[in-house]
Amino acid sequence: MMNKFVRSIALSALMGAFLFSGIAGAKEYEIATVVKITGIPWFNRLEDGVKKAAKDLNVKAYQVGPSDADPAQQIRIVEDLIAKGVDAICVVPNDANAMGPVLQKARDKGIVVITHESPNQPGADYDVEAIDxxxxxxxxxxxxxxxxxxxxxxxxxxxxxxxxxxxxxxxxxxxxxxxxxxxxxxxxxxxxxxxxxxxxxxxxxxxxxxxxxxxxxxxxxxxxxxxxxxxxxxxxxxxxxxxxxxxxxxxxxxxxxxxxxxxxxxxWDPADPGYAMVAVAKEILEGREIKDGMELPMMTGPKAITLDGNIIKLNAILEITAENARELGF
Structure with missing residues (x-):
């Protein structure tokens, strides 16, 4: 009986150690969002979506960008992220054509690339559009x-x-x-x-x-x-x-x-595409296919997407008037 008890304890300890090792070794994806310019209300709100996605989806997601809407500065930031070896880069480009080669460089190194406000972006896996x-x-x-x-x-x-x-x-x-x-x-x-x-x-x-x-x-x-x-x-x-x-x-x-x-x-609410880019990047990193009609987790609950080639479309146009401007909350 004692030998069976000892073996049972040992087996439990071994399984516990294995499970702990699996959890400890689990991949925390690093997903960087690069915006056109930092410090303006639009991209401050987009960052709210990035931060909420990081918390909800259990990834290391954050936002960076140039101090001016300068394509060259933005490209340098992406170059630095490639050198750092992040898992995914999400970009709102200042210059789609200038950004293309560096995004392709990222993809060649196995980095997932998601863009926003840049349909048909050279070098992107997918582009997220919040509107038609x-x-x-x-x-x-x-x-x-x-x-x-x-x-x-x-x-x-x-x-x-x-x-x-x-x-x-x-x-x-x-x-x-x-x-x-x-x-x-x-x-x-x-x-x-x-x-x-x-x-x-x-x-x-x-x-x-x-x-x-x-x-x-x-x-x-x-x-x-x-x-x-x-x-x-x-x-x-x-x-x-x-x-x-x-x-x-x-x-x-x-x-x-x-x-x-x-x-x-x-x-549209800029927080939504901020969140959506991170969510799409994680889906791809975990080997899941992006499909037409699938629901993405979003700021205000899941939203179904329309997939047009590699363009992911959401339907989220807002009209801002004197009557509702303050009620919208951002």
């Missing part, structure tokens, strides 16, 4: 047209001339205007300033001097409409003097929406 980009582009310009009475001069702000999605929305919107609003006129080429409220303020002031009949601005880049609204505030404009629509953070834009200096905002 055609619908989003058309909604912004339809709102602008309505606020302008479907006629008059307008301008477009983008984050930069190399930001993929901003320029795609502009292309979609201009085609939409051409087909539907023949009395609307783009006064100048799209203006790169949407990642800086100060720069978009300056550009709006310049536009008002050069084009005194300007009636509208579409701002892509969450600080473009903010700078435009500040310029109209400086001009002591009244609601309706200038139609300003585009991507905005609700809390940031609420005071301008309530005063009629921003007409309406369109976006």
């Amino acid at each position: 980009n055609v619908e989003f582009g058309e909604m912004n310009f339809a709102c602008l047209a309505d606020a302008m009475g479907e006629k008059g001069d307008f301008a477009i702000f983008v984050g930069s001339l190399t930001v993929p999605l901003h320029n795609l929305w502009a292309d979609i919107g201009l085609e939409y205007v051409k087909k539907n609003y023949p009395d609307m006129k783009l006064v100048t080429d799209r203006i790169p300033c949407g990642e800086s409220a100060e720069e978009s303020y300056k550009k709006t002031m310049e536009l008002l001097k050069t084009y005194p009949n300007l009636k509208g601005i579409v701002g892509f880049g969450s600080l473009g409409p903010i700078g435009g609204a500040r310029a109209m505030e400086k001009q002591k404009a009244k609601p309706g003097d200038m139609a300003i629509v585009g991507t905005v953070m609700p809390e940031h834009a609420s005071r301008y929406l309530s005063r009629g200096l921003i007409t309406k905002g369109f976006l």
Whole structure:
């Protein structure tokens, strides 16, 4: 009896040691998210999603980015992460083409690459899109047209001339205007300033001097409409003097929406793609296939995806108005 008891104790100890060793040796994936620029409200909110995904999914996930929306700085950060040997890199590119070779380098070393706001990104395993980009582009310009009475001069702000999605929305919107609003006129080429409220303020002031009949601005880049609204505030404009629509953070834009200096905002909750990129990376790292209709864990519960090639689509367009801006909570 004693020998059986001793053997039982020994076997239990051995199994316990094996299980502990398995747990201790379990892989904690390191997933780095590289954004266009740090310290602005949009990417602060995206980081909320990254941090929540790290906690919920039991991975080491974090966010980094350049101090300016500079493609070269962003590429250097990705190079450093490759050298560090992270398991996955998630990127919101400043310049899709410039980023392509370094992302391919990461994939060649076995690193999973996920992008956001960069459909058809060279060097990416998958790209996560929170919205239907055609619908989003058309909604912004339809709102602008309505606020302008479907006629008059307008301008477009983008984050930069190399930001993929901003320029795609502009292309979609201009085609939409051409087909539907023949009395609307783009006064100048799209203006790169949407990642800086100060720069978009300056550009709006310049536009008002050069084009005194300007009636509208579409701002892509969450600080473009903010700078435009500040310029109209400086001009002591009244609601309706200038139609300003585009991507905005609700809390940031609420005071301008309530005063009629921003007409309406369109976006998605940036935390959702922050979370989704980390979730997709973990799925791939654990050998699971990304399938159309599968549900991803998200900030507010699972969401079904639409898979279009290697583009993962969510349907999460939000309209930001004076009435709901503060209620949205970010």
